[in-house]
Amino acid sequence: MTEDLRISLRDVGVRFDVSARQDSLKATVLNAFRPGRTEKRERRIVHALKGVTLDIEHGERVGLIGLNGAGKSTILKVMAGIYPPTSGEAMITGHVSAMFELATGFEMSQTGWDNIRIRGMLLGLTPTQIEERIHQIAEFSELGEFLDYPVKTYSAGMFIRLAFSVSTAINPEILLLDEVMGAGDVQFANKAKRRMHEFMEQGKILVFSSHSLEMLASFCERVIWMRKGEVVMDGPAKIVLTEYESKAGQ
Amino acid sequence: MITYNSASARPSLMEFVSAAKLWRVWLHMGLQDVKSRFRSSALGPAWILINLGAVIGAVGLIYGRLFHQPMNEFLPFLTLGLVIWGFISSSLVEGSMAFIVAEGYIKQFPFPKIIYLYRAMVPYTVVFSVGLFVFFVSMALYRRPMGWGALWAVPGFMLFLIINFFHVVIVAHIGVRFRDLPHLLGSLIQIAFYLTPVIFTVTMLKDRGLAFVYMFNPLYYLIEIVRYPLLNSEAPPAEVSYVALSYCVVAGVAATYVVKKMSQRIVYVL
Numbered sequence: 270m271t272e273d274l275r276i277s278l279r280d281v282g283v284r285f286d287v288s289a290r291q292d293s294l295k296a297t298v299l300n301a302f303r304p305g306r307t308e309k310r311e312r313r314i315v316h317a318l319k320g321v322t323l324d325i326e327h328g329e330r331v332g333l334i335g336l337n338g339a340g341k342s343t344i345l346k347v348m349a350g351i352y353p354p355t356s357g358e359a360m361i362t363g364h365v366s367a368m369f370e371l372a373t374g375f376e377m378s379q380t381g382w383d384n385i386r387i388r389g390m391l392l393g394l395t396p397t398q399i400e401e402r403i404h405q406i407a408e409f410s411e412l413g414e415f416l417d418y419p420v421k422t423y424s425a426g427m428f429i430r431l432a433f434s435v436s437t438a439i440n441p442e443i444l445l446l447d448e449v450m451g452a453g454d455v456q457f458a459n460k461a462k463r464r465m466h467e468f469m470e471q472g473k474i475l476v477f478s479s480h481s482l483e484m485l486a487s488f489c490e491r492v493i494w495m496r497k498g499e500v501v502m503d504g505p506a507k508i509v510l511t512e513y514e515s516k517a518g519q
Numbered sequence: 520m521i522t523y524n525s526a527s528a529r530p531s532l533m534e535f536v537s538a539a540k541l542w543r544v545w546l547h548m549g550l551q552d553v554k555s556r557f558r559s560s561a562l563g564p565a566w567i568l569i570n571l572g573a574v575i576g577a578v579g580l581i582y583g584r585l586f587h588q589p590m591n592e593f594l595p596f597l598t599l600g601l602v603i604w605g606f607i608s609s610s611l612v613e614g615s616m617a618f619i620v621a622e623g624y625i626k627q628f629p630f631p632k633i634i635y636l637y638r639a640m641v642p643y644t645v646v647f648s649v650g651l652f653v654f655f656v657s658m659a660l661y662r663r664p665m666g667w668g669a670l671w672a673v674p675g676f677m678l679f680l681i682i683n684f685f686h687v688v689i690v691a692h693i694g695v696r697f698r699d700l701p702h703l704l705g706s707l708i709q710i711a712f713y714l715t716p717v718i719f720t721v722t723m724l725k726d727r728g729l730a731f732v733y734m735f736n737p738l739y740y741l742i743e744i745v746r747y748p749l750l751n752s753e754a755p756p757a758e759v760s761y762v763a764l765s766y767c768v769v770a771g772v773a774a775t776y777v778v779k780k781m782s783q784r785i786v787y788v789l
Binding site for chain 1: 543544547548551552554555558622623624625626627628629630783786787
């Protein structure tokens with residue numbers, strides 16, 4: 270890959286229309302016949318991101334910090350191309366690997382093996398690559414014979430083991446992580462931590478959100494502090510983290 | 520480089536092409552869907568055959584008598600009609616769930632979401648192929664001749680596939696926004712079944728002065744582009760092809776409009 274990897278957001282905004290979620294066909298049809306009523310229904314719009322502009326260059330390791338609901342997950346999903354910005358523009362050069370929700374996106378009636386294959390494909394692996402790696406993945410997950418069972422029989426922890434093992438078996442270019450530390454039970458969590466560290470070393474660009482200041486300090490040179498969908502501060506990790514701590518994480 | 524714009528300037532057509540190139544992914548997922556439907560059932564995919572066989576047996580024997588139809592004509596006609604109808608009805612009813620069932624993937628993996636529409640079409644095609652096999656068996660059993668003209672069904676099926684894909688595109692997008700849609704379409708398709716020549720023939724309608732029932736029914740033409748060549752071993756009448764092609768254009772325009780309007784919002788509404 271000769272091209273330089275790069276993430277660049279220009280005045281990116283994301284709005285959710287929360288009221289649209291509960292809409293039914295009936296309500297819309299009825300409202301069409303009652304023009305007076307349509308205005309009454311309150312449109313509830315959430316601004317998850319407001320005019321965010323930033324550039325992340327090849328080789329950067331960037332941490333995201335902020336309270337729950339500050340827009341960390343949203344901005345990661347914009348970078349991944351999952352959320353199309355509702356205003357502004359996002360340009361991403363390079364193949365994006367993302368690890369967001371480990372507990373969703375399974376075919377419940379299919380076996381662990383089948384789910385490894387599907388997940389591997391969705392992460393961008395070719396079928397040959399999957400077959401080459403599937404035994405390592407299985408071994409790492411320590412799920413043993415459970416892999417032969419449909420995943421609907423799995424416990425929450427087992428889902429995470431499975432997803433984590435597949436997700437970290439790829440060679441990421443741009444790696445986006447959303448608070449995925451501490452997967453599974455104590456024993457697995459330690460192992461996962463080590464694997465995660467190796468994995469994060471591989472990413473040519475790494476962007477991750479975390480509530481652990483310690484982790485952010487040890488992994489990134491740059492930290493972006495977000496609050497209510499806006500960037501509060503963007504700079505060298507030490508300075509931003511000190512400032513964040515002194516404001517007690519507002 | 521991938522650019523995501525807020526404006527609808529993002530080329531939607533490209534998403535369809537790049538998704539099609541990922542055929543290994545959606546084909547695999549689609550085939551897994553078929554497999555998992557029959558997992559841990561003793562007979563497995565043979566159930567497709569049994570279902571079809573039972574319906575054809577029951578409906579064919581009773582209605583064939585009721586309508587005074589010669590069995591060697593009526594049974595193959597009925598088989599083919601039901602098989603084609605199954606495809607149309609799955610595309611509309613199950614198709615409206617295509618994005619909803621893939622929610623976990625759409626929110627998590629940066630993949631063109633159109634792959635979940637292609638994936639949805641795979642099981643319908645598998646079931647259709649099994650049904651087609653039954654049809655050929657029924658033709659052979661009644662020693663009905665088939666000529667080269669039956670190959671007209673190939674372009675017919677292509678057109679049929681495209682139209683059904685447009686159906687899936689439309690209902691999948693709208694289905695995310697309006698969760699009532701699968702139920703609504705389920706009822707409508709059931710009504711449409713009784714208004715479309717599947718278990719009764721066009722001749723029966725004509726004889727009773729009810730020709731309008733099929734003439735103004737686009738689904739009739741959609742069925743006929745595949746059924747006519749296979750039953751008669753010749754190209755379908757010109758007006759059938761014209762109506763089907765025009766319907767394809769209309770559905771295509773509607774699908775484009777829906778994609779332009781809703782594609783960007785899908786992930787937010789899911």
